[in-house]
Amino acid sequence: MAQILSLRQPDASLDDGVLVDRALGGADWAKRELYQRHAPRLLGFLTRLLASTADAEDATQDVFVEAFRDLLKLRERRDFGRWVMRIAVHQAHRRFRRRRWMSFLGSASDLDATFSALADERVSPERRAELMLIEKALAKLSTVERTAWSLRHVEGYELTEVADALDISLATVKRKLSAAEAHLATALGETP
Amino acid sequence: MSRGPLKEELRRSEPDPAALERVWSGVRAREQRSSVLPLRLVGVAAIAGIAVVSVLVLREPSPASRLVPEVHASSPVRVQLEGNSSVELEGNARFEPSVNDARVLSLHAGRAAFTLGAGPWVVTSRYLRVEVASAMFSVEVGGETDSVTVTRGHLRLSAPGLEELVLTEGQSFSTGASQVTWDSLAREGDLAGAWRSLKAEGVRAKAQGAAPELTLLLSDVAATGGDEALSRALLSSVMNAPDGGAERGLAAYTLGKRLQADGQRAAAAESFERSLELGVPVELRDDAARRAAQTRP
Numbered sequence: 494m495a496q497i498l499s500l501r502q503p504d505a506s507l508d509d510g511v512l513v514d515r516a517l518g519g520a521d522w523a524k525r526e527l528y529q530r531h532a533p534r535l536l537g538f539l540t541r542l543l544a545s546t547a548d549a550e551d552a553t554q555d556v557f558v559e560a561f562r563d564l565l566k567l568r569e570r571r572d573f574g575r576w577v578m579r580i581a582v583h584q585a586h587r588r589f590r591r592r593r594w595m596s597f598l599g600s601a602s603d604l605d606a607t608f609s610a611l612a613d614e615r616v617s618p619e620r621r622a623e624l625m626l627i628e629k630a631l632a633k634l635s636t637v638e639r640t641a642w643s644l645r646h647v648e649g650y651e652l653t654e655v656a657d658a659l660d661i662s663l664a665t666v667k668r669k670l671s672a673a674e675a676h677l678a679t680a681l682g683e684t685p
Numbered sequence: 686m687s688r689g690p691l692k693e694e695l696r697r698s699e700p701d702p703a704a705l706e707r708v709w710s711g712v713r714a715r716e717q718r719s720s721v722l723p724l725r726l727v728g729v730a731a732i733a734g735i736a737v738v739s740v741l742v743l744r745e746p747s748p749a750s751r752l753v754p755e756v757h758a759s760s761p762v763r764v765q766l767e768g769n770s771s772v773e774l775e776g777n778a779r780f781e782p783s784v785n786d787a788r789v790l791s792l793h794a795g796r797a798a799f800t801l802g803a804g805p806w807v808v809t810s811r812y813l814r815v816e817v818a819s820a821m822f823s824v825e826v827g828g829e830t831d832s833v834t835v836t837r838g839h840l841r842l843s844a845p846g847l848e849e850l851v852l853t854e855g856q857s858f859s860t861g862a863s864q865v866t867w868d869s870l871a872r873e874g875d876l877a878g879a880w881r882s883l884k885a886e887g888v889r890a891k892a893q894g895a896a897p898e899l900t901l902l903l904s905d906v907a908a909t910g911g912d913e914a915l916s917r918a919l920l921s922s923v924m925n926a927p928d929g930g931a932e933r934g935l936a937a938y939t940l941g942k943r944l945q946a947d948g949q950r951a952a953a954a955e956s957f958e959r960s961l962e963l964g965v966p967v968e969l970r971d972d973a974a975r976r977a978a979q980t981r982p
Contacts, residue, residue: 507876507905507908507909511908511942514938514939514942514969515905517968517969518965518966518968518969520872521872522871522872525709526876528709528712532700532705532709533699533700533705536704536705536708540700541691541692541698550704550707550708553708554708554715557708557709558712558715558716561716562716565968570972606698610697611695611696611698612694612695613697624691646691647690647691647692649689649690649692
């Protein structure tokens with residue numbers, strides 16, 4: 494029973510729509526449950542995308558503060574998961590913009606969660622080196638290209654899910670992915 | 686790039702429970718702060734925010750966030766916090782300020798003596814959450830229980846299964862897993878845990894003479910346990926209770942949604958209309974009206 498508030502598995506039997514209703518009705522436990530269901534996925538995604546545990550935690554906090562504040566704007570309440578993913582992408586883009594600005598001002602970000610740092614210990618040294626190259630190449634992409642590539646190839650999302658998370662059309666997603674993949678292929682010395 | 690999602694190779698990116706708890710503490714603290722901020726201050730704050738935005742971007746981290754992310758004290762250590770505040774950690778204590786809010790502090794293990802001023806501050810442990818403006822107090826995370834003792838000033842305390850409590854100078858409070866009750870589990874969102882501890886008989890027994898708000902919670906517990914009939918019976922009892930208060934409308938609305946999901950349109954329409962008559966929270970009113978129109982035969 495120790496750590497009951499953080500280690501238990503979220504209940505799946507009440508759908509998100511019911512929980513959103515309850516949260517709007519003032520039930521704090523429903524917010525907690527929504528958090529338990531979606532925060533692990535978002536925190537993992539943001540850590541991999543932002544390559545910084547501090548930025549990822551900060552962004553995840555912002556996602557849920559914004560989501561709970563704007564819960565009323567969610568039209569289809571069962572779609573809470575998709576909605577918070579879009580907010581997460583928006584928060585990640587804000588942080589990329591801030592990094593660019595800080596970099597312009599001469600201050601480097603502390604990236605402690607790069608692909609090579611997050612890699613499983615069973616990953617070979619050669620693959621680790623390849624991951625570093627991928628990460629270096631990703632840093633040169635535009636924010637949308639980078640996020641689209643990450644959602645597709647790091648998170649394993651379907652194209653329609655990528656489009657939904659980025660709130661752009663499927664055709665645009667395909668173009669962005671194609672550009673990102675060509676860039677990465679060049680960086681890795683592959684034929685695009 | 687044909688080897689499947691890269692995240693399968695990045696196993697160290699899976700969030701650990703402590704990080705999730707830390708983020709949740711930050712979310713709650715910010716929600717509570719925003720709920721007490723007087724509305725008229727928002728405009729002033731926005732203008733001030735714009736004026737100092739460049740300073741904020743370039744500012745140094747606050748003293749607490751400049752600490753190493755987590756302090757493991759092998760011998761007594763004093764950590765200076767902002768606003769003339771500090772915490773003294775006894776040997777083996779494990780303490781951590783929130784990554785993005787230096788005024789949210791977590792004690793994971795051991796004993797710590799806090800001297801906090803110019804609050805609000807939030808201190809959390811396994812089972813306790815302390816909100817304080819200015820006070821001296823100690824928190825101990827022991828084997829089975831967490832405890833807090835106030836040396837000076839007062840603080841507000843919350844814990845699973847406990848209504849908020851104010852502790853003043855000289856007072857102590859301890860709590861632990863054994864104090865956790867079904868309703869504290871349910872209120873924290875662990876409806877499956879509440880169902881495991883009650884089962885259908887327990888839910889029925891607890892619902893006898895229970896307040897409408899508690900009956901509504903029991904209905905959610907029953908739904909989680911898969912006893913849909915019991916859940917709906919409890920919703921109906923709240924909806925028809927003469928002293929049901931604001932929960933009557935919410936119960937009718939919830940019942941309507943369940944009936945609508947089952948394709949029982951006429952019964953659903955009746956429930957939604959009932960919810961509008963009884964009154965639902967303003968946030969749900971439009972949705973209830975829309976659903977009533979959709980399901981009306």
